[in-house]
Amino acid sequence: MNTELTGVVVTFLITVLLAFPLGRYIARVFRGDRTITDFMNPVERFIFRISGIDPTKRMNWKEFLKAMLTINMLWFVYAFFLLLFQDKLPLNPDGNPGQTPDLAFNTAISFLVNCDLQHYSGESGATYLTQLFVMNFLMFVSAATGIAALVGVLNGLKEKTTNNLGNFWSIFTKTITRLLLPLSIVVALLLVFNGTPASFDGKDTITTLQGDTVQVSRGPAAGMIAIKHIGTNGGGWFGANSAHPLENPNYFTNMVELVAQMIIPIAMIFALGFYINRRKFAYVIFGVMTIGMLCLLIPTINWEVNGSPAIAQLGVAQPTGAMEGKEVRFGPASSGFWSIVTTIISTGSVNSMHDSSMPLSGMMQMLGMMINAFYGGCGVGILNYLIYVIIAVFIAGLMVGRTPEFMGHKVEAREVKIAAIVTLFSAFLLKAGVALAAYFVAHHPEAAWAVRPGNWLNNPGYHGFSEMLYEFTSANANNGSGFEGLGDNNIFWNLSTGIVLILSRFIPIIGPIAIVGLLANKKFIPESPGTLRTDSVTFGMMTFAVIIIINALSFFPALTLGPIAEYFSM
């Protein structure tokens, strides 16, 4: 095996090996058992005391949601105004301007919902203050929101019959103090000692060896880059994200950042098994998700390593594969690996430019986001998967002619309706957005927006359509990566993706919490020989089939117009 493939395999194995004990640790933290981070106890007590929070107060699913949505709303208002007036606030050594209202709206929402679409470039569109107090801050709290939502759901599944999902404030705070902050500190230090800047110095001006004068952007980037991966956020300090040599200096940091973005989503699966004491259920989920990832990953690496057929026709050699938009220090295998990891896991950071990926690699990236449940983002990946599980339970129940059950509770019309709405609404949002964008490009290319629709697309033909499809797919999956050729900093894209972002974040969180809130209230039915077992391999395959069928039916036509058509035209 060559060194590039070895790098990919080793990175994945290290992640799983670390994720298993981390999962056990996460379960212990939320169960309230003794852990090695108990030295944080006084800090947490202090936080609760000055915030006037009683961490032992139980919350039912409605109270849980109210607490979560209230604090999220506050963060949005706070972030919006900071971005709007960033030019007048301190810590702006490069003298960058304030964001326009539509851009500030998009940026605030985007970071609030753990997506990090960036319609600006970090070097010129944000200040050190907003990078730290808005982006970096929201990266922590949005990841913690997702994890808290999942833990709430697990609390509902853990007990036979309960209306207690736990205390949102307490789960949220512990997620930060016990999980996100310690891991981020470790990753940030690894980055700093490999060359990522961390100081508050502004741009430097240098004269190059050849005699040109060049400015070099810097800043306290390491901490943000750490949480951008640990929290599966993905927003870069620099415009080029983790392709930037200061954001991702070498192959080692590349591995660190890959492990960092995969570790919590995978650990949460194991944590689920330990926490609700259904380990086999967790291993089946892990198996299904891993097989799903491999189905997307293996062909992508193959295409990228083999290089571009169009470049091959020009007669040059491609010993290092398709290199447009890629960095030499990562190579095509690790770039292909990253492009799939970051799209299945809703991170959305990039170490190569996805716009320049081979056509079908681009399709795999989009499929990763459309499915959005092969590992998935911090906490929310499993919530998305549970929606598929509910649908699979329902269909399987119909097939064998029994009332569907999940975790000892009857699944009835109300729960199935919620699951169906969550799934279908997401497909609707995505496609309606793309349709609207395509309409403006085709019929109103001269509309007087900051970027005219006629100039939105950086590439003609099928690939241009893919750029729009990718943008809404990314917004809808709360992913944040992009086909960045798209001219997206204008009122249409800022508003439309902003609205999609907020709906596609909170509906898939509210849905599962409501479902579990309703389920947990019902009478517990002990398992009998007639129960459909949800922790069997057969049921895993059933869920996998449901995932494939739903997504193929929803998205295949759109994919045909973009990447598939481009592939056949080359």
Added chain:
Amino acid sequence: MKKYILPALKLTVVMIVLLALVYPALIAAVGKAAPGAGKGETVVVNGKVVGYALIGQKFTDDKYFQGRPSAVDYNAAGSAGSNKGPSNPDYLKVVQERIDSFLVHNPGVKKEEIPAELVTASGSGLDPDLSPAAAKIQVKRIAAIRKLDEAKLTALVEQHIQKPFLGLMGPAKVNVLKLNVALDKLP
């Protein structure tokens, strides 16, 4: 909603202090012990800073090893890739022009020997590296201009090859700036 606003507000303030003040300050403080003191590691020649070790820079002069094409012209106040799709005809025209230009500047090199990375733009526009093959293919040109022995130059490139991580993982590479600094020092 009302009974949630006050705790939410207070918790937010506490978290801002912890996550936006204490956390970055801690990393910056420890970063002072890192190479380059957390400001980015520089390359110094004769007491003068000529660049950042990790940031690629523009070499247009034929007497230097040249890095990859850049969508931002190596202006490190920004960063970006070209974002050109693989089937874009205008883009393929640009690549063709780069190939033609490379052949003019490197007499004796055959088209099928040119590694694609030398005619395609990097992801960041600031790629500091080349693969060993992409550096070696420029040896003939530089040797002719600088009137140096080709074998000596090839040896210099070999010396500057950074092996895969732990010798096992990832690609081998050559840092273009460091190679050129060493090239200038050759007698």
